[in-house]
Amino acid sequence: MLPPYRNPDLDPLIRTLSWCVGSRSLVDIPSPLNMSLPEFNETIEIIDESESAQLPALIKTLCDDPTPLKDWLERGKSQRLGHRFEHFWHFYWLQYREAKDCVFNRQICREGKTLGELDAVFYRGAGHPVEHVELAYKFYLGWPQATIEAQQSGHNWIGPNARDRLDLKLKQMSEKQLKMLDDSNQHLPAHWRHQGYQPKLLMKGWLFYPLAETLMPPNTASRQHNRGYWLKHSQLDLLPRDKPWLILPRKRWLEWTLFKPEHLNSECHLVNTKTLKDRLGAAQDAGEKAIMFVALGTSPADERFLEEQQRYILVDDQWPTTTC
16 A cells, blocks of 8 residues: 555645655664764654554545645745755644644743754653654765764764764764753743753654665665655766656655656756756856756556655765865
């Protein structure tokens, strides 16, 4: 049975909600803790609601009336992927948790300085620890020319912006973001009579493997993480020649690609391999450092639709020494 985000009959926004909630976690923390992962000095629970019992019922409700989801998304003015990802999750959570028992995007300030923001905190009743959840939607590319030590530690999984690394992001989330709450309780509602904190990490996205080389996944990757390929401009001739392609605008990086060809507009065009190469080259010449695109095939659910078969990301020939 296909997951909801591959169902052509669903409204695109409902499919995106399904993708945000129902896609697989990007990471997992080995248990018992692997000593090669010094960034984790305590157990952190990973949230993966890909088999959520609430999601199918919510989708059914939204199919009858998608207005609540559309109205909620209208309130989220930021189009940044991370913020939009959070906004979908906040909507999902609010459907089966009482709003008065949730805190979203609460700033943490101490001594006049803003230390960060709590993505989501949930009250579970007097005497229970509150759940503190930090969210992220990320893309990392595996660098095969790293040293053996770097590969074993996962330091070679780098973002399109080469200043971002998977191991550093996990370290930041575990040691800083998930430890912003303290016993003062000053950042939480006064009526919460909780006891302690339960940190949880929710990270989804894609790991992109080098197109021309073999590379093992990082130790922190979940077994069923989303996999794509990355390549440089000088490797474009390695792409398959018999596929239709679609270059994805950044706002569509947060969804599974599925559409009717006639619904494409001037922003998105189906192209053959030769035209794809020309357009990718032109985009890089125009200053775009990372470009995501997909190879397409007929949807098994409805032959009138095309959906992605493989996802790719293109970086310039100097990556990772350059940044985006």
